[in-house]
Amino acid sequence: MIPEALNLAHAIVSELDLGANSWILAAEDVNGLAARAVNSDLVITIGGDGTILRVNRAIAPLGIPLVGVNMGRLGFMTELTVPGVMDELPQYFKGGMRVSEHSMLMASSFRRDPDGAEPIQHGPYHALNDVVLTRGQVSRVITVRVVIDGADVSTFRADGVILATATGSTGYSFAAGGPIVDPLSDDVVLTPLASHVGLTAPLVLRPTSSVDFHLEGSQGAILSVDGFENHPIEPGDWVRITRSPHRARFLRAHEHNYFWATLTQRLGFSLQRR
Incomplete structure (x- = not known):
């Protein structure tokens, strides 16, 4: 402090x-x-x-x-x-x-069990601003396959991918070219970070969307939750992000x-x- x-x-x-x-x-x-x-x-x-x-x-x-x-x-x-x-x-x-309630995200990472059992889960982690899958300390792009509600949408060769709440749309997502969304909206924004391959435009998704980030290729990455909670992600791992059951509450x-x-x-x- x-x-x-x-x-x-x-x-x-x-x-x-x-x-x-x-x-x-x-x-x-x-x-x-x-x-x-x-x-x-x-x-x-x-x-x-x-x-x-x-x-x-x-x-x-x-x-x-x-x-x-x-x-x-x-x-x-x-x-x-x-x-x-x-x-x-x-x-x-x-x-x-007045009580202002803001939507949040819930993210979990998964790693395949070498013994063929159920995937090993880490989390869930809850975010008020954003969940980011980004390259680590090595200055190389990562390969991320994005799946929305079970549909393959795009494979990015990029510095990373952001999924932001409406509250977080004024933060990292905005700096990366994403739109500003009314903070009381429950919509979420998917924004690529310096994409070399794949979609370059941000996407606005409905609140109930389930979004998976699959890390492909050979480059490791970092899962960052609200910018201060960071977890290593290895190639072959994936991150699933859904709406959190929690909501942030502010007196206004x-x-x-x-x-x-x-x-x-x-x-x-x-x-x-x-």
């Missing part, structure tokens, strides 16, 4: 008189978060979207809503900024706030159009008015 975030956390507890009804933990302590959050009504994150992704991993299965205080750069998922947080935060304790005071009203500002673009 960065010192500025820790200082603000203690200030919130002290100045808002939260006392024994609160607790403070680092976002990286996923196991500790899950244990402490069990009897909590609300979780406040201090940081950026990365902090929210880590915390959400622990609290989404519990159905606990969160409020994000932005100390990062973009803060697409955060609700508040540091200036004025002491004045604005108490309203989220009173109830009656802003109107529904706040996302679009602040989009260009958060992306660092200047909006030209006539």
Whole structure:
């Protein structure tokens, strides 16, 4: 936990008189978060979207809503900024706030058992932003066969393939040329990373789609979940991604159009008015 975030956390507890009804933990302590959050009504994150992704991993299965205080750069998922947080935060304790629910993904990797038994499964892993199959440290493209709902769609020779939620469409997928999707949509976006062979355009898929990434060829890869949980994938392995049974829950005071009203500002673009 960065010192500025820790200082603000203690200030919130002290100045808002939260006392024994609160607790403070680092976002990286996923196991500790899950244990402490069990009897909590609300979780406040201090940081950026990365902090929210880590915390959400622990609290989404519990159905606990969160409020994000932005100390990062973009803060697409955060609700508040540091200036004025002491004045604005108490309203989220009173109830009656709008709850914004966001769809998530569930991914598992599979490896064939050399003895011919059932495939060896790792996971499931749950993602609020995206699931990415990408090349590892070796700077070589990987070969990925993509299957959607049992249909072979394309074999990519690329740096990787991204499957993003609507929430994650403003992240890595957008940087790779994918569309921005309304964060409350349940649709998902499949975006190739620097594809040399195969489809180059992103695909928007329905929420119930089942997507398989089959790693072919001889080059290993990395399965990255929300950008901070990484697992090695070997040629012959495959990854299956479906909709997660969990949903991220955010308390919102802003109107529904706040996302679009602040989009260009958060992306660092200047909006030209006539």
